[in-house]
Amino acid sequence: MSSHTKNIDIVEHFDEKRAADYDQDILSFIPGYDLIHESNLALFREKNLSAPSVLVVGAGTGKESILLAGESPNAKITAIDPSQAMLEALKLKAESLKLNNISFVNDYVVNLKGKTFNFANSILVMHFLPDRGEKLDFLRDIYKRLEPMSELILVDFMKLEDECQDRVIMQAMKNYQMSISPTPEKIDEAHEKIKTHLHRITEARLSDLADKAGFYRPIKFFQSFLISAYILRK
Numbered sequence: 001m002s003s004h005t006k007n008i009d010i011v012e013h014f015d016e017k018r019a020a021d022y023d024q025d026i027l028s029f030i031p032g033y034d035l036i037h038e039s040n041l042a043l044f045r046e047k048n049l050s051a052p053s054v055l056v057v058g059a060g061t062g063k064e065s066i067l068l069a070g071e072s073p074n075a076k077i078t079a080i081d082p083s084q085a086m087l088e089a090l091k092l093k094a095e096s097l098k099l100n101n102i103s104f105v106n107d108y109v110v111n112l113k114g115k116t117f118n119f120a121n122s123i124l125v126m127h128f129l130p131d132r133g134e135k136l137d138f139l140r141d142i143y144k145r146l147e148p149m150s151e152l153i154l155v156d157f158m159k160l161e162d163e164c165q166d167r168v169i170m171q172a173m174k175n176y177q178m179s180i181s182p183t184p185e186k187i188d189e190a191h192e193k194i195k196t197h198l199h200r201i202t203e204a205r206l207s208d209l210a211d212k213a214g215f216y217r218p219i220k221f222f223q224s225f226l227i228s229a230y231i232l233r234k
């Protein structure tokens with residue numbers, strides 16, 4: 001872990017102000033944000049599940065939950081997030097769209113009782129967890145709740161083995177974000193947070209953690225600068 005990196009209180013970070021600005025800010029901070037979510041939906045459709053039961057970990061303001069719930073009234077979505085402010089924003093959206101197939105859980109997966117799932121999402125979540133056991137526990141907690149052969153779609157900010165290349169791609173991403181953001185000053189601030197708040201790992205480390213948690217080797221299906229998306233099959 002980098003010496004800059006500290007463990008942040010996630011609920012404090014995702015407060016009411018961040019929740020209110022999130023849907024606008026994330027579009028320039030995560031180049032390809034909409035495509036990530038549309039790809040996730042396409043992968044879900046491809047499964048053609050007869051009784052979809054989906055676990056959305058770190059549901060946030062609800063991009064993936066709303067898309068998946070809108071796909072079929074038959075799909076039962078469990079949206080879990082420790083941030084009450086983020087989850088409230090999702091609830092308001094679900095109400096205004098009259099989607100009643102989403103259950104909201106203001107908690108961590110480890111505390112989720114009972115149900116199992118046949119599809120799961122962790123989109124832009126695991127990179128907030130330190131790699132001193134927390135990431136492995138997180139993956140294990142999801143694994144335990146998945147039915148055999150089910151898939152977890154995982155999207156995270158990654159780190160390149162080659163530090164020089166990592167810096168170059170990070171800077172290129174920042175240049176791009178600045179060019180598309182209506183609030184470039186927020187991009188500067190966000191890059192400071194990447195150094196202090198995120199716990200990025202390499203793809204090799206992700207494979208190792210996935211293996212330890214019980215998943216098959218992650219299959220990458222998308223990359224935008226340092227943001228990568230994977231299928232982890234149980």
Ligand SMILES: C[S@@+](CC[C@H](N)C(=O)[O-])C[C@H]1O[C@@H](n2cnc3c(N)ncnc32)[C@H](O)[C@@H]1O
Nearest residue numbers: 010014058059060063081082083086123124125
């Ligand atoms: C960047 S947002 C992503 C939201 C949504 N998945 C999206 O793609 O827009 C990260 C979310 O993960 C939540 N989160 C952070 N740590 C978590 C954990 N250990 N378990 C579940 N959710 C967590 C945060 O509260 C926040 O709402």
